[in-house]
Amino acid sequence: MTTHLGADLSALAGDLPAGAVVTDPDILAGYRQDRAQDPDAAVPRAVVRAASTADVQATLRWANAYGVPVVPRGAGTSLSGGSGGVEGGIVLSTEKMRAITIDTTTRTAVAQPGLLNVEVKKAAAEHGLWYPPDPSSFEICTIGGNAATNAGGLCCVKYGVTTDYVLGLEVVLADGTAVRLGGPRLKDVAGLSLTKLFVGSEGTLGVITEVTLRLLPPQPPASTMVATFGSVQAAADAVVAITGSLRPAMLEFMDRASICAVEDMLRMGLDRTTEAMLIARSDAPGAAAAGEIATMVQACRDAGADEVFATDDPEEGEAFAAARRMAIPAVERTGSLLLEDVGVPLPALPALVSRIAEIADRQNVTVAVIAHAGDGNTHPLIVFDPADEDMTARAQVAFGQIMDLAIELGGTITGEHGVGRLKKAWLPDQVGPDVMALTRRIKDALDPNSILNPGVVL
Amino acid sequence: MTTHLGADLSALAGDLPAGAVVTDPDILAGYRQDRAQDPDAAVPRAVVRAASTADVQATLRWANAYGVPVVPRGAGTSLSGGSGGVEGGIVLSTEKMRAITIDTTTRTAVAQPGLLNVEVKKAAAEHGLWYPPDPSSFEICTIGGNAATNAGGLCCVKYGVTTDYVLGLEVVLADGTAVRLGGPRLKDVAGLSLTKLFVGSEGTLGVITEVTLRLLPPQPPASTMVATFGSVQAAADAVVAITGSLRPAMLEFMDRASICAVEDMLRMGLDRTTEAMLIARSDAPGAAAAGEIATMVQACRDAGADEVFATDDPEEGEAFAAARRMAIPAVERTGSLLLEDVGVPLPALPALVSRIAEIADRQNVTVAVIAHAGDGNTHPLIVFDPADEDMTARAQVAFGQIMDLAIELGGTITGEHGVGRLKKAWLPDQVGPDVMALTRRIKDALDPNSILNPGVVL
Structure with a gap:
């Protein structure tokens, strides 16, 4: 910790455009925590607002030379403390890197990391294409952060998670080298699966400066089904029956406490006595959606649902999806x-x-x-x-x-938010010492001075 | 090369079940080449037919101690020379590791690497489930080899490649340590994406001893469309139009030379004067398939197709898919x-x-x-x-x-077969020196004695 405190910030500033290095204490305070509000997060020494890959390279070259910790940060929406400040370190923000181009013939987008997920969706939609991954925070989280954490969402059950859409990356390594991995090719097995290794690496192996994303044709309009159950077991039975026979475009669960919190907030007429609610969607094309909804309704009835309701009206369906999306803010009111x-x-x-x-x-x-x-x-x-x-x-x-x-129960400590700093202590319990040792070997090979997001994952 | 030639095979045999170490020259000759028929492949010193993870561990411990090259091999169907013998090395065959269990509630299969792809498909189908990836060699290639090469196939255009279905792996590292990565969880971001790193690593980072695979509900019956064109450009225009509006379950191309070879062999009545043929499928549920086929037919007509034919008769459709699958054997007759x-x-x-x-x-x-x-x-x-x-x-x-x-043209030297030994010389031209250096750092971190499939990729 002593070495890097002597590192000269003015030398870094000299390598970057004017204003890129921020040391105003009021601004620094805003980069201390992310949405996880980790009380142990530290105010960074400086924030670098990179505007280009070259800026990221210059920053990492400097940090690597002096052993300065670097916390890469998109919009700071991490729920596991992956982008909170580190004592004596700098925060490397990609919020100014916001370019995107869409190629309709290869159905790919090339985006800089600071663009919001919703902005990627909108840019794709303007060309009649669709970027599926939809973390609940899609209106406020960046695509770079999505790639760094392999973010999930509601449509994953049918459409997969972020890694399934990342065809290529530009990544700046710890020593400042920029590498291009993969590209706008739907199939490419030339060399190790390095693109996939960097997706989900939470900023510990390199800084993502560009993502090449696979886009899909537009999603057909969805029909929605809602069912309530007298027990969690009955709802789980319905889930197993549904996913064994078709691929719903959404299949969400709420327990009684979250139903009541939403009802308190939205007054939708939800039944406060129900133990579990499922909200499912089909986006099968044309008449097939009605068939899938009928199958799901029957599966819920067979599992002993109290009430089942289905609609192909988009607005009515959206109200139920909104109920699910509002669950976190609704519970947060308490x-x-x-x-x-x-x-x-x-x-x-x-x-x-x-x-x-x-x-x-x-x-x-x-x-x-x-x-x-x-x-x-x-x-x-x-x-x-x-x-x-x-x-x-x-x-x-x-x-x-x-x-x-x-x-x-044979599960995971994190399905889509990442390990960050908050869950690091539990990771060895899940994966065991040999996998931790393997992780350490890869980390040491790629970031020998351990400057990249120290304290995250390892 | 001198050290490992002194390694004592009888010591290895002592660590393994009787008969596991094969040195019969007639048998060894059969493990020299794979389907790529690399003339530079060498007869191995020995073949180890592992029956368990413990056998693989014992073999790698021994090989690592003596610096003996180890070539992991499934069914030897590599088309890029990834499983051919190496001078002074051993071949580690997983052909005897053939167990599989299907879990219908988590919709996953846990398979040993020696099982054929077609056997995985059949085991899943017996439980009403579907394993999509379908390399053309699916009847003769192993699931372990599929994972090691991130194999593709015909349905990838809609359903993705092998890595999209690998939820977890058991891998034996170079030093004999067995690690479990991932598991039967559809979403899991705990730690680095190590499962994804090993998929497609072509046996250079570890030996896959078990795969946990995601299964889907059964594929609906498919409808098929065939179109012929006077130019490759017209066919390509149709492909771009089709993939921009929907996700076909198959979209294959044959040029005039392959059409003529198939017609010579099968006498199906294919037009020998056509420059390009597309064979496309929709497996959209119910009536939606007809809608998708109509869209594809129109796209082909708009692109200037000479003839377009569509059928929802599975046998008729299968005949056209078979024509495409027979293209390689048909051309091979010449x-x-x-x-x-x-x-x-x-x-x-x-x-x-x-x-x-x-x-x-x-x-x-x-x-x-x-x-x-x-x-x-x-x-x-x-x-x-x-x-x-x-x-x-x-x-x-x-x-x-x-x-x-x-x-x-901005493409890749290998879309689904792997780099192996045959394409190694071209890999640096595609990915550049920095990515090669990054690859080397990971290889050295995981296989410091370079025993695992030397000469492949690097």
Whole structure:
């Protein structure tokens, strides 16, 4: 830590356009935490607002020479503390790198990392194409951050996650070398799968300066089905039956606590006594959507659903999807949140939900559960009052116990948010010492001075 | 080379079940080459037929200690010389590791590497599920080899390649450590994307001993469309129009030389004067297939197709798919083949095909072109007579020139077969020195004694 504190910021500023290096304390304060609000995050020494790949290269060359920690940051929407500041380090922001070009014949987009996910979607739509990945934060998170964390979303159950759409990357390595990996080719096995290695590496192996994305033809209009159940088990049975027979375009779960929170906020007429609700969609073309919806309705009835409702009216369907999307803000109205992201194999979903309730009871905190049920990825929302020190501590304990539980059930500590700094301590419990050692070998080979996002993952 | 020649095979045999180490020269001869028939392949010192992960571990521990080259091998169907023997090395065959279990609730299969792709498909189908990836060799290639090469196929244009279906791996590293990566979870971002790194690594980073595969609900029955064109450009225009508006379940291209070869063999009544033929499929559910086929028919007509034919009769449709699948054996009847696998961005397809014809003229060899047109992945088939030394040399020159051409057109030297030993010399031209250096750093970190499939990729 002593070496890099002596590193000369003015030397860095000399290598960059005027104004790129920010040291104004008021501005620095805004780059301390990300959405995870990690209390241990530090105010960075400086923020570099890169405007080009060359700026990123100059920054990493300087940081690597002096051993200065570099935290790459898009919009700072990390929920696992992957983009919070590090003592003595700099934050390398890509927010100014916002160019995009669409190629309709190869159906690809080439985007700089600072563009928002929603802006990529819009640019594709202007050319009659579709970029599917849809993290709930799609209106405020960047495409660079999506690639760095291999972000998920609601449509993943049918359309896959970010890595499935990343055909190529430009990445700046720790020593400042810029490499081009992959490209606008739907099939390319020339050499190691390096593009895939950098996707999801959370800024620990390099800084993504450009992404080449696969686009799809536009999504057909979707029909929507909603079902309520007297038990989580019945809802899980329906999920298994549905995903075994077709590929829904969305298959979301809400438990009673999250249903009640949404009803408190939106007054939609949701049944507060129901134990579980599923919201599913079909975007099969033409008349096929009605067939898929009928299959899903029947699966819910067979599983013992109390009420089932289906609509092919887009606005009516969107109201239910909105209910699901509003679950986090609705629960957040009742207190601060620790937002979990554990996943389990589908058969373990009822056990996960019921044992999360036990943890909540034991720690005397509220935990509402929403889930991308079709892929077993759940978001337990732990509610606490940060002014109550004891409750905050109990919420933290619950946060860890839920990860322990997911691992015990054969699951993962993070389905789509990333390990960041907040979940690092649990990663070895999930993957074991040999995989940690393998991870360390790759990290050391690519970032020998350990300047890239230190404290994340490893 | 001197060290490992002294390595004691009997010590290895002592660590393995009786009969696992094969040194019978007649048997060894059969493990010298793979389907690429690389003349430079060497008879291995021994073949180890591993029956378990423990056998693979024991073999790699021994080989790593003595610096003995290890060539992992499934069914030996590599078309790029990825599984041919190495001087003084051993071949580590996974052909005896053939267990599979299907989990219908998580829709996953856990398979050992020696199982054939077709056997995975059948096991899934017995449980009402579907494993999509379908390399043309699916009846004779192993799932381990598919994962090691990130194999493609005909349905990739809609359903993606092998890596999109690999949720988890068990891999034995160079030092004999077995690691479990990923698992039966559709979303999992805990740690680096190591599963994805090993997929497509062609046996250079570790030996795959188990794959966890994502399965889909069964594929709906497909409708088929066939169209013929007076020019490659017209066919390519139709491909761009089709893929911009929907996702065909298959979109294959045959040029005149391959059409004539198939007609010579099968007498199907194909038009020998046509310059290009497209064979496309829709598997959209229910009535939607007819809609997609109508869209594709119109796109072909708009692009100037001479004849367009559509059918929803599965047998009739299968006859056309079979014509495409028979193209390689049909062309092979006219001579030995050097089978290319270059890919280009779709707009460059006409330039690729016309300039391949120029190369064929210049080298005075026949080159027939078939392609997975929907993803720009082509298989130029270079025909030569191995008894004719001069012609063989000219075929080799054409093989290299076609790769040079693909690189010039912004493409790849290999879309789905892998680099192996045959294409290694061209890889640096495609990816450049910095990516080669990055590849070397990862290789050295994971296989410091360079025992794993030496000569492949690097």
